[in-house]
Amino acid sequence: DISDCLKLEKLPAEIGKLGCLRTIHMRGCMGLKELPPSVNDLCLEEVVCDTEVSLLWSSDHPDVKLREVEEDKLGTLMKIIAS
16 A cells, blocks of 8 residues: 555556555555556556546556546645645
8 A cells, every 4th residue: 555655756666566555555555656567467457546547547457447536636736735
């Protein structure tokens, strides 16, 4: 679960070595702009994310089930202010 990692700009290049990773929760990763090529090596079954992150996955990874959750905009704003 890397949800609400607001300043996360990219996933580690070697994330694909987490071969047993089946689900990743990444709602609120507003700084994430691209996925490393190694995500192709993951056996992901589901990505739980908001609309912005789902766009990254859906374009190049159509086999991954995306479960979009509604973004808590007020909660995200409060986390930005606090950091």
